[in-house]
Amino acid sequence: MPGSPEDSRVSIVMREMLATCADRQPPVSADQLHAGQRRSLSARIDTKVVLALAAVVILVVALAATGPLRRTSGSTPAASSHHVGSHVEFSVRPVLCYAPPVDADSSLHPAIHSSVPPLECSAPYALTAAHLNVTPDSGGINGYTVTSDIGPDPDLAGVPSTAPSSDRPTRTVLLPGVSGQASSRYVLGPAGVVGADVRSASAVHQYGQWVVLVELTPAGAKRLDQLAHAQFHAMTAIDLDGVVLSAPLQQPTQTSFSTFGGKLEIAGSFTKAGATEVAHQINQAR
């Protein structure tokens, strides 16, 4: 996943914001729009107040100290256990589908779900290459086009995220993303690459942003290529200790698969400290 000068952090966050909106449907039909039936979600709250609210929410999120690697349930002992010496899990897995935020009821009791229910994505929600329909398009905005109306599988709303103790490489798992919000979760298939495949990980500053470069062993390099090839024009995820760090499309601007050469680059919204910490954790996972 080589970066380009356009892959600045600003660009990444901006494109992420655009992507979260890309599959939104208009709230009213075109007919309703010109018939004057615009719908305002804000229910005519004064926009001043809406923005003041937004400012307050920023504060709350910052105070909650949802670090990029902390789970939504960041205060539980499990979430910080890797800091007191237990083993960190690192894996690269295929993304099978998105899942909705966990229902409040089930998230209250994550511990009692130690027996893992079978995780399956309903066919319409499967993030297969055929469904995603990625087409390289050098003239397009992103260098490719993708069918972006595949939402989360609603059947998974009641299924809690996989507990760290059940996050095994051979299992299909349901994991949250890094945002600290429960809104993005992923169903991931068995791992193609695991911690033992890592030779070293390091934080590197390039193109104006901090990234984590992971070098794999020769066997790991082969496994990464196998996974990425199988997921060509679909998605793979990097699972670090039960949180999805990143879930990129595989080579969407290319017409055919090309080898990663044993090098994996994790670009996110990293600070120097953040990238260093992630590199350190991946090294611990070896």
Add this chain to the structure above:
Amino acid sequence: MSQPHDDATFAAFYQRSWGRLFGQAYVLTGDRELAQDLTQEALLKTWKQWTKVAAYESPEGWTRRVLHNLCIDSWRKTSQPGAHLTMEHSPVTSEIPAHHQQLAQAMRGLPGEQARALLLHDGLGLTVPEVAREIGAAEGTVKSWLSRSRKVVAARLDALDRDRSWR
């Protein structure tokens, strides 16, 4: 006011462009409700001019310009101090991740043209000449805007990360 043919082509345009336009309004406001309102407003203006706009090379480009200006106008209207909290918490607002809010707030601190340029270039992937044409500025100006405003916004994102604790 319109022909049935216009209705159909506008409906298709509206459906096709909604997600993209809405996303741009989200980047420029950091507020999904306001973004939805402004996207509807821009599309309503488009509809009123549709006979003319439909013939343009890029109808979406026209609507995009209208929308970006509406978003930037909204900054002035909403940035007055003294707003106070009386309404209940909006679930839609609360879903917005902190780094999205920080980016949008940093955009709001930029001169409007620079925010537009940054969105067009870094967000939508337009080239510098394309951005310059859309905004009506010299390419050299656009380049210096981009490097300056990118740094401002990146610094805001970095500040957010510093506030978060790694433990």
